[in-house]
Amino acid sequence: MILERFLRRRRAEPVPALVDDGTLVVVGSCFDPARADSAVVAEMRAAGVAVETGPFVMRHLVTLPDHDAVAEATRILAADGWAVTVVAADERPLRVRIARQQVLTGLEPARERTRMAGLAQRLGGDAEGYEVLARG
Numbered sequence: 001m002i003l004e005r006f007l008r009r010r011r012a013e014p015v016p017a018l019v020d021d022g023t024l025v026v027v028g029s030c031f032d033p034a035r036a037d038s039a040v041v042a043e044m045r046a047a048g049v050a051v052e053t054g055p056f057v058m059r060h061l062v063t064l065p066d067h068d069a070v071a072e073a074t075r076i077l078a079a080d081g082w083a084v085t086v087v088a089a090d091e092r093p094l095r096v097r098i099a100r101q102q103v104l105t106g107l108e109p110a111r112e113r114t115r116m117a118g119l120a121q122r123l124g125g126d127a128e129g130y131e132v133l134a135r136g
Helices: 002-008 037-046 067-078 108-122
Strands: 024-030 056-064 083-086 094-102 126-135
Touching (some): 024 037, 037 108, 056 067, 067 083, 067 108, 094 108
Antiparallel strands (some): 056 094, 083 094
């Protein structure tokens, strides 16, 4: 009887994954390397964004010199669930968006920004900054 009740209990429906498909809105951003990432998160909270409940997509904007560098970035980041997209394939350097869904804490943007800056530098590019996206 107890087992039947346990098995009949409704489980919460999983929240669909967020995808950077143009339907999300920017709720926070940082393009100033001197700005503290914790300040971005605090600003989001002050604006009424439920940072603790998420989910969010972190979208980093980087420049890379060529398609070989983009392919290498894709290879490195794919294992961690990052999607790498070239914004304009005919421009040099290439403008690239690197995005994935993740939990947002005061430390997460700083850690990811450092990672993207290191990756871009290693591949001959530059990290411009990031945006935090959520459902509108």
